[in-house]
Amino acid sequence: MEQGLELEGYNPDLHADPAVAFRIRVGESEQEIPFHHHRKGQLILALHGGIACEVEQGVWMVPPQYAVWLPGGLAHSNRATANAQLCFLFIEPGAVNLPRSCCALKISPLVRELILTLAERRKTQSEPAQMARLVEVLFDELARQPVEQLQLPVSRHPKIRAMVEALAAKPDDRRTLAAWAAQFAMSERNLARLVVKETGLSFRRWRQQLQLIVALRLLIDGQQVTQVAQALGYDSTTAFITMFKKALGQTPGRYLRDAQTPASGL
Template sequence: MTTPLIRPELVTSPDGPFLAAAELTQRESRAVSSHAHARGQLMGALSGLVSVGVKRQQWVVPAIHAIWIPPHCEHSIRSHGPFSGWSVFIAEHRCDALPREPRSIRTTPLLRAAVRRAASWNGSLLDVQQTRVAEVILDELAASKAELLGLPSPEDARLVRITDALVCNLSDTRRLEQWAEWAGLSPRTLSRRFVAETGLSFAQWRSQARLLRALELVADGVSVTTIALELGYENVSAFIDMFRRATGTTPGRYAAAGGSSVD
């Protein structure tokens, strides 16, 4: 049984403080089945990586990032190996000025410091000083910019067949025309349906799937060479270039920032 991250009444009850926070560090993987609650949840990682399933999408939460889950939004959670992170639960009536849709954000030092302070509170009504800290958290979330760390799923059965095959083997380098023939539709239909159902082109979707898998492997401490081969890159340099364009840094530096180590 998964140990509750925070006292259940602080999540389910409209009473109590408008903001409650908790931190968690554990060596084993953590999995929480699909659920929803009236409070909005901002969940961040300090080290390791978490996958969150929301609205036909899979989101990843690598270190120094967080995902915002609005009130009543059904979601599931799974960590990949050892994990250290935090969650903030915000009363529904204080979420009106916050993003209406789930989003992944890069956390700021100010946000992380405020959350750490809030995680030390005992769950009682907030005093004046605590309220100021809580308001900082709300302000930082409201001002945050969305980061592309989600992977939307198509609905067309033919497209699902393709995406399922790709996720199982991201080293598969078949071109769009070859995938279309394999799935029994024209290249033009495949291209048009992919954009209509996911908002991404086929090439963009595959690149995003590779990036999210790379983040998981980096968090697990897998070597750069092994990751490049698993994801179908011709050489390590090509993989590092992709990773740098997507994240602004190299896999090694990204891992170091999250508390992992990559050879």
């Protein structure tokens, strides 16, 4: 990631500031930060493009205007799309009332601008009292942001991992639960129970969530709605649009237009 000199070598655990923000531009190829952890919590806001965050029990795909929240001490990896524009916000543990587990948040325009302002004023070394007031307002609003279901529950169970890898590589795979059970030499009922136990979702709902994550990545990469529908094996574009709108509250066409609007000032 083209993080800039102000983030290069920055170790959040060496600082006790309540909040520190950085604006980041990703290079022309997808970039990944391998598994790591730090004492401070981290909010990663996507301005343009997207970022996928993986923890032990799930994967979050964050599109523009959303953020992923990673509590302090949680091991995670980050994978950003090419040319993505992001904000990293490091938060001192206990400084703000946010969920204790990893989650995706829908970020309001006000919170977005507060984070951007914090990043800009940090570079200009604004007065500590001004920064403190800005952070106080940010924390008040940040605690109000709604949680969105943009995660794919996963586990270390080899059968779940095998399905994740196969469906991620070939998302139009329409194998039934019975077919997967036959491949794993187990009964359909036992596999259904295993999926629910390991992911908290039924097989049908879990596979749909995986397809949504893949669809977000493909849309961010610039593919058209019809192409994404075909890639996911939908019989019609309309069926894909219906699924997408039910999950995210807007059509993929509207989402794609929003995702292709770069953030100003970067």
